Amino acid sequence: MTNQSNNSVKKTVLVTGAAGFIGFHLAKKLLSEGHSVIGLDNINDYYDINLKYARLLELGIEKNEAETYNNLCNSKTHNSFSFIKMNIEDREALPILFKNQDIHIVCNLAAQAGVRYSIENPEAYVDSNVTGFLNILECCRHHNIKHLVYASSSSVYGLNKKIPFSTDDNVDNPISLYAATKKSNELMAHTYSHLFKIPTTGLRFFTVYGPWGRPDMALFLFTDAISKNKPIKVFNNGQMERDFTYVDDIVEGVTRIINKETAERIQSNKFYKIYNIGNNNSVKLLDFIKEIEINMGKEAEKLMLPMQPGDVERTWANVDDLIKDYDYRPNTSIKNGVKNFVQWYNKYYNS
Template identity: 60%
Template sequence: MILITGTAGFIGFHLSQRLLRDGEEVVGLDVINDYYDINVKYSRLAEAGIDKNEIEYGKLVQSTTQPGYRFIKLDLTDRESLNQLFEAEKFATVVNLAAQAGVRYSLINPQAYIDSNIIGFTNILEACRHHVVKHLAYASSSSVYGLNEKMPLSTGDNVDHPISLYAASKKSNELMAHTYSHLFGLATTGLRFFTVYGPWGRPDMALFLFTEAILKGEPIKVFNHGNMVRDFTYVDDIVEGIKRVIENPPKGNPEWTGESPDPSTSKAPYKVYNIGNNDPVTLMDFILAIEEELGQKAEKNMMDLQPGDVPATYADVQDLMDDLGYKPETHIRHGIRNFLDWYREYYGYVTDQGADAGAITDQKKQ
């Protein structure tokens, strides 16, 4: 039995569907907060066979379409209910994708990151420890690299200079996980995701925001005057990486030494991986690809770099290739096309954005 937290979220939704197709039994957990449009979250759950009207806090809901899938609305800060769930279900594997996301939002509401990403993660660690979970995989982020400038970004690099509370919370998760691996033998794997995109993506992310604005004929915000580079990684590639990771819990590195410590591994059963496309794309090329796929030009408002943002990300995924024989490889054009196909279908978009489109949109989102 696998617990996936954050299954009303973007990556969690895709991961749960992949594992169910592979014959796994999955319990999905999410608090369904309103950081972005909850209708998108409820639509993901509906796609997985979870009836919105059946959802109650603390109640396991059976999928109407997938016998191996159940969902529970639960807050990770609710330690008592979380422990009751672990006691009842006897999870062998936990994938913790639930977190307060977003770099810029951490400047506005820092407490949300402490509650979800620190207190919530502590409760997950404690539940795994006391209920003999075999492997905990958890979402970290490329944001942990902070002020690092040497490219590509490697898990062997020091990551002591985060520039957002979000990044600091993710670095904290890695440190906390190592402590539990060392003290209690809990196998933990951290996954540093690099700019994930694709169908059912988050409405606060660049691809979603750009697409929405271009189709409405509104200007897009181009930060750092377009001088940004991102290692955009398609969600199916992320999911394949997670699947391989959870099937291969770390056993500890006997060659690790404190004299020249590798921060990505340990003598304890602990490991951190980058999951990125290893093929960085400039922001302007990314926008151009969206324009060409849509057949519409974007009106661009050039803006300064936002506090907490970094100008470039580029993942070194050599250890992922060496250990698991895997490297993400979906081309950005293919991924953008798949997202746009989903977006048009989900929002019932028509060229003139007339009344019929609005009616379809309302129906889709409810």
């Protein structure tokens, strides 16, 4: 995606989930545009914490610093990036952070991720995605935050059969607790926008992939297995399609939303907005795997398995509203995106 010219006022942005996949890339992008970023993450062990520390190191924060600077009076700053280790559900600490820092924009990407894991450990999803999000909303309410941007998910569409998925579609039938918590976020944001006139923008992410990606996602799992000459698990016998969206395209879209002033929305009393953010295309899973095989230089051994609980056959984002309002135009092909990931994977794990 071609970068927009950025004449916006420099801001202080709180990015929660800053050691996570999308949060890390967003922090890098915002810093490159001259914004100040306060990164917050609890660095939980849902997946390899060393990958999270490695992302923070790319932002200038050493592992020992990330562990040490976990209180509000002693955060670590490097080139306009500050990091604090904290849970967003901490009802005592988070409000103090908002009180002590002059935060303009909040981008809440902190969440317990993963559809399948929500079946095994539902409490973690309620703690982070519901209680934590309520805490974020309360802090935005009491500390004059200009705009709350937050992560929702394509999972809210459940078993929706209408393709492509539109924000006008009914999303009252989630099929995983993860999806239910994300739908809850949208409802909670609507309430706070209505009652307290807080501009909120929810983004339904569609299968984000790219360098530094999560180890529980398909691209990582497939690449890792092929690298180690292990079979890959292909669910629904390969009859799956996803709107795979490259992380740089996602982050460019999120940044455009952060940079655009909300005065027009406030004047028109449109405090609450929901957008799909995806690649505006649906790719067959087997075609996606083929690109990985090409870049790995070998064919995968495929274990064809039935559909997993909580999963859906096909996703495809209608992003017309995001194009209209923010000139969002993702343009990274699967060919280039997978190539970039495999190059990163080989460098990170095999160098």
